[in-house]
Amino acid sequence: xxxxxxxxxxxxxxxxTIFTNKLEAQSLIVRHDGSGAGHQFLDLTDxxxxxxxxxxxxxKLEYNAYHGPVYLEVLDTTAFEPGEYQLRLIDDSPNDEVxxxxxxxxxxxxxxxxxxFISPADIAAMPVQEAPPFGLRLTVLQTPEPTxxxxxxxxxxxxxxxxxPLWLDGVPDELVHPIVLDMVQGSSVTxxxxxxxxxxGFFFPYQMCLIDDIENLPGLARISPAWMMDMIxxxxxxxxxxxxxxxxxxxxxxxxxxxxxxVVIETASPDYYDFMGLSTQGAPNFCEVVQFDIRTAPSVGxxxxxxxxxxxxxGDGYGMAWFPGYAVDxxxxxxxxxxxxxxxxxxxxxxxSLLTEFGIDGSDFASPPNxxxxxxxxxxxxxxxxxxxxxxxxxxxxxxxxxxYITNEPYDSCTFSRERLDCMQSNPLxxxxxxxxxxxxxxxxxxxxxxxxxxxxxxxxNDVIVKLRVDNPFQVNVGTNNFNGYPTYRMELAFSDSKxxxxxxxxxxxxxxxQSQLNIQSEEPLSEVLLTYANGQIVQRHGPxxxxxxxxxxxxxxxxxxxxxTTLSGKFGVEKVVRM
Numbered sequence: 001x002x003x004x005x006x007x008x009x010x011x012x013x014x015x016x017t018i019f020t021n022k023l024e025a026q027s028l029i030v031r032h033d034g035s036g037a038g039h040q041f042l043d044l045t046d047x048x049x050x051x052x053x054x055x056x057x058x059x060k061l062e063y064n065a066y067h068g069p070v071y072l073e074v075l076d077t078t079a080f081e082p083g084e085y086q087l088r089l090i091d092d093s094p095n096d097e098v099x100x101x102x103x104x105x106x107x108x109x110x111x112x113x114x115x116x117f118i119s120p121a122d123i124a125a126m127p128v129q130e131a132p133p134f135g136l137r138l139t140v141l142q143t144p145e146p147t148x149x150x151x152x153x154x155x156x157x158x159x160x161x162x163x164x165p166l167w168l169d170g171v172p173d174e175l176v177h178p179i180v181l182d183m184v185q186g187s188s189v190t191x192x193x194x195x196x197x198x199x200x201g202f203f204f205p206y207q208m209c210l211i212d213d214i215e216n217l218p219g220l221a222r223i224s225p226a227w228m229m230d231m232i233x234x235x236x237x238x239x240x241x242x243x244x245x246x247x248x249x250x251x252x253x254x255x256x257x258x259x260x261x262x263v264v265i266e267t268a269s270p271d272y273y274d275f276m277g278l279s280t281q282g283a284p285n286f287c288e289v290v291q292f293d294i295r296t297a298p299s300v301g302x303x304x305x306x307x308x309x310x311x312x313x314x315g316d317g318y319g320m321a322w323f324p325g326y327a328v329d330x331x332x333x334x335x336x337x338x339x340x341x342x343x344x345x346x347x348x349x350x351x352x353s354l355l356t357e358f359g360i361d362g363s364d365f366a367s368p369p370n371x372x373x374x375x376x377x378x379x380x381x382x383x384x385x386x387x388x389x390x391x392x393x394x395x396x397x398x399x400x401x402x403x404x405y406i407t408n409e410p411y412d413s414c415t416f417s418r419e420r421l422d423c424m425q426s427n428p429l430x431x432x433x434x435x436x437x438x439x440x441x442x443x444x445x446x447x448x449x450x451x452x453x454x455x456x457x458x459x460x461x462n463d464v465i466v467k468l469r470v471d472n473p474f475q476v477n478v479g480t481n482n483f484n485g486y487p488t489y490r491m492e493l494a495f496s497d498s499k500x501x502x503x504x505x506x507x508x509x510x511x512x513x514x515q516s517q518l519n520i521q522s523e524e525p526l527s528e529v530l531l532t533y534a535n536g537q538i539v540q541r542h543g544p545x546x547x548x549x550x551x552x553x554x555x556x557x558x559x560x561x562x563x564x565x566t567t568l569s570g571k572f573g574v575e576k577v578v579r580m
Contacts, residue, residue: 028062028491028492029063029068029070029489029490029491030060030061030062030489030490030491031060031061031062031063031069031479031487031488031489032059032060032479032480032482032483032488032489032490033059033476033477033478033479033480033481033482033483033484033485033486033487033488034089034099034474034475034476034477034479034483034485034486034487034488035331035332035472035474035475035477035487036069036142036331036472036473036474036475036487037069037143037153037247037331037469037470037471037472038068038069038070038071038139038140038141038142038143038474039141039143039153039471039527039528039566040067040068040069040070040071040153040566040572041067041153041154041156041467041469041527041566041568042063042067042068042069042247042330042331042469043063043064043067043330043467044061044062044063044064044249044328044330045062045063045064047062048060048061048062048063048333049249049251049328049330052328052333052334052335053258053326053328053335057333058480059333059478059479059480059481060479060480061330061331061333061479063330068489069474069487069489070087070138070139070140070489071138071139071140071141071564071572072136072137072138072139073136073137073138073139073574074135074136074137075130075135075136075137076132076135077135078135079132079133079134079135080134080135080136081110081134083110083111083112083113083492084110084111084112084490084491084492085108085109085110085111085134085490085491085492086108086109086111086488086489086490087106087107087108087109087138087140087488087489087490087491088106088107088109088483088486088487088488088489089104089105089106089107089123089140089474089486089487089488090104090105090106090107090118090486091103091104091105094484094486095484097476097485098475098476099473099474099475099476099486099487100124100142101124102122102124103122104122104123104124104142104474105118105119105120105121105122105123106118106119106123106129106138106140107119108131108134108136108138110134111490115133117131117132117133117134119131119138119140123140123141123142124142127139127140127141127142127538128532128562128564139564140474142473142474143471143472143473144471144473145242145243145245145471145472145473146195146205146242146243146245146470146471146472147239147242148185148186148194148195148196148207148208148239148242149186149194150194150471151194151195151242151245151470151471152193152194152195152197152198152470152471152527153198153469153470153471153527153568154198154199154469154527154568155198155199155200155203155466155467155468155469156199156466156467156568157199157200157464157465157466157467158464158465158467159462159463159464160462160463160464161462161463164461164462165450165461165462166447166450166462167446167447167450167451167452167461167462167464168252168444168446168447168464168466169200169202169380169444169445169446169447169448169450170200170201170202170203170442170443170444170445171202171382171398171399171443171445172197172200172201172202172443173196173197173201173204175201176382176383176396176398177396179220180220180221180222180223180393180396181222181223181396182210182222183204183209183210183222183223183224183225183226183443184196184197184204184208184209184210185208185209185210186208194208195208195242195245195470196208198468198469202442202443202444203250203404203440203441203442203466203468204440204441204442205242205245205439205440205441206225206226206236206405206435206438206439206440206441207236207237207238207239207241207242207245208242209224209225209226209237209441210222210224210226211224211226211227211228211229211233211234211237220392221269221271221275221392221393223269223393223396223398223401224269225267225341225403225404225405225441225442225443226441227291227292227431227435228269228270228291229291229292229428229431232428232429232431232432235432236432236435236436236438241436244408244437244439245439245440245470245472246329246331246332246336246406246408246439246440246472247329247330247331247468247469247470247472248327248328248329248330248336248406248439248440248467248468249327249328249330249465249466249467250325250326250327250338250404250406250440250442250465250466250467250468251325251326251327251328251463251464251465251466252324252325252460252463252464252465252466253324253325253326253458253460253463254324254453254457254458254459254460254461254463255458255463256302256322256324256458258325258326259302259322259323259324259325259326260322260323260325260326260327260337260338260339260411260413261320261321261322261413261414262320262321262322262323262337262338262339262340262413262414263294263319263320263321263339263414263417263418263421264294264295264297264319264320264321264339264340264341264342264374265291265292265293265294265295265339265340265341265405265421266280266289266290266291266292266293266294266295266341266342266343266344267291267341267342267343267401267402267403268280268290268291268343268344268345268371268401269291269393270290270291271392271393272343272345272393272394273290273345276345276354276358276394277351277354278345278350278351278354278394279345279350279351280295280344280345281295281297281344281347281349281371281372287423287424288423289344289423290423292341292421292431292435293421293422293423294318294319294417294418294421294422294423295318295319295342295344295372295374296318296319296423297318297319297344297372297374298313298317298318298374299313299314299315299316299317299318299319299320299321299374300312300313300314300320300321300322300374300375301313301314301316301322302322303456304454304455304456307456309454309455310373310375310455311373311374311375311455319418319422320413320414320418321340321374321375321376323338323339323340323376323404324376324458324459324460325338325460326338326411327406329408330467331472331477332477332479333479334410334411335410335411336406336407336408336409336410336411337407337409337410337411337412337413337414337417337437338404338405338406338407339404339405339407339414339417340376340402340403340404340405341401341402341403341405342370342371342372342373342374342376342400342401342402343371343400343401344371344372345371345394346369346370346371346372346397346400346401347369347371347372348361348362348368348369349372358386358394359385359386360384360386360394364384364385364386365381365384365397366379366380366381367379367381369397369400370400370402371400371401375455375459376402376404376459377400377402377452377455377459378399378400378402378444378445378446379397379399379400379445379446380399380445380446380447380448380449380450380451381397381399382396382397382398382399382445383395383396383397383398384397398443398445399444399445399446402444402445403441403442403443404440404441404442404444405438405440405441406438406439406440406441406442406468407437407438407439408437408439409437416433416434416437417434417437420433420434421434440468442466474487475487506522506523506573507520507521507522507523507526507565507573507575508520508521508522509521509563509575509577512575512577512578513577513578513579513580514553514577514578514579514580515554515579515580516552516553516554517550517551517552517553517554518550518551518552518553518563518577519548519549519550520548520549520550520551520563520565521547521548522547522548522565522567523547524547524567524568524571525547525567525568526547526565526566526567526568527566527567527568528541528542528565528566529541529542529551529563529564529565530542530563530564530565531551531553531561531562531563531564531577532561532562532564533561533562539556539561553577553579556579557579558579558580559578559579560576560577560578560579561576561577561578561579562574562575562576562577563575563576563577
């Protein structure tokens with residue numbers, strides 16, 4: 001018995017299934033041009049991700065097994081020929097800079113013979129189509145852009161050393177307090193129901209943050225990573241900006257050569273300085289620093305040469321520091337600007353009478369407050385015991401409010417944000433265009449009992465990658481620019497006698513055949529389930545599901561259907577279903 005495997009020197013995935021023998025195998029795929037997720041959990045190889053930040057990126061992107069943008073099935077092993085294949089998406093105007101939107105097809109080429117086959121139908125109308133000369137069936141799913149209510153694929157956190165410190169935690173929507181920390185539109189009850197509630201829930205699209213006042217509850221205010229600037233802040237919250245949401249890997253690392261130069265913003269909301277009367281901290285003789293202004297403390301470098309545990313000033317003016325890591329777009333291969341904030345109201349360098357009034361002193365903090373040191377160093381402490389109700393919202397310490405902001409800007413040390421978020425510019429509208437470039441935000445903290453390394457040793461005790469994934473349609477985007485930016489992928493396939501099982505999704509369905517109800521039991525949660533006709537036309541689409549659920553086929557005609565499913569970790573599977 002033969003299964004399809006990959007030639008080992010390529011490093012990106014296609015997923016292959018031989019229906020007749022129920023065997024799964026993998027191949028590897030390299031993106032040469034274009035972008036798009038195909039509703040799959042894209043996952044770069046470590047080598048490809050590193051090439052983006054070390055200067056060796058050549059426009060080609062490599063994905064790990066079972067995490068590529070397209071799905072292949074081998075229908076006829078007698079027609080299939082080993083070799084290198086190329087898949088390219090085409091439309092009626094191949095020389096422009098836009099894919100589609102109508103009549104998008106795929107062109108599959110066996111490179112050795114230059115034999116080609118073009119799909120007969122638009123992928124939007126028929127995402128599953130066959131290539132009989134090659135014995136293959138392809139699924140190329142063109143999705144809409146993500147919205148406030150749809151487009152979630154999933155989010156994962158992956159440590160370099162699974163047995164090392166699992167230090168990264170955070171504040172999800174509504175968890176610590178259902179009103180004060182109701183930060184994101186939508187419901188937090190069902191994981192992966194929308195892009196704002198994926199994975200562990202403490203990273204979410206910036207445009208989905210709530211910034212309005214809490215109605216009918218005087219004395220309470222919302223805590224959020226968003227700019228709490230009422231009507232002006234609303235200019236950044238338009239749903240059409242969700243189309244800019246990118247598929248991102250956010251890497252935390254102790255390797256300082258990979259750190260990102262960035263702005264540091266003030267995260268204290270008006271409730272801290274207007275309502276409580278606390279001051280934000282910075283260099284003397286500057287303007288008043290308010291939320292989302294760059295902090296006016298001296299800029300710092302990567303070193304702590306005097307061993308005091310603090311980052312040394314580097315002479316680069318004010319408001320600049322280093323985020324301990326980097327961010328990349330896994331669809332385009334672009335390194336991205338990422339920056340952080342801190343709430344400088346969390347300092348004991350406040351008016352002593354105010355601290356006394358609120359019943360606050362140094363003993364309330366498990367370690368010295370860290371809101372004004374220009375370092376990304378959240379703590380694990382959630383609450384402090386402010387002595388009376390007037391201490392709101394100070395009690396919600398939450399690690400010092402070290403919010404994170406990921407943008408869609410190519411990495412340039414936050415040049416645009418440094419200019420637009422500077423408090424020396426008087427018009428608050430200056431911030432709008434800078435914040436429109438923020439795609440993801442996060443509310444990270446340390447896990448209980450965890451601690452960071454010293455600044456001198458790189459802060460991060462165990463390198464970790466946060467992966468944020470949403471739907472994005474296939475589009476023209478220049479990689480190598482050998483194919484005019486149109487989505488183009490290459491893979492090399494060969495036969496192997498290996499019978500080793502592969503990491504396919506394991507799902508049981510019953511009863512099959514069925515007259516109406518079909519019960520689905522999966523070993524892991526599913527991100528999407530599609531019921532299709534044999535020609536690939538979608539009959540039913542079901543969003544994120546738990547591991548056991550039921551779908552109803554009662555209104556469908558008798559016949560053969562296919563159940564196609566994807567797990568949250570990106571594994572695929574297909575089952576034949578008979579309605580009788």
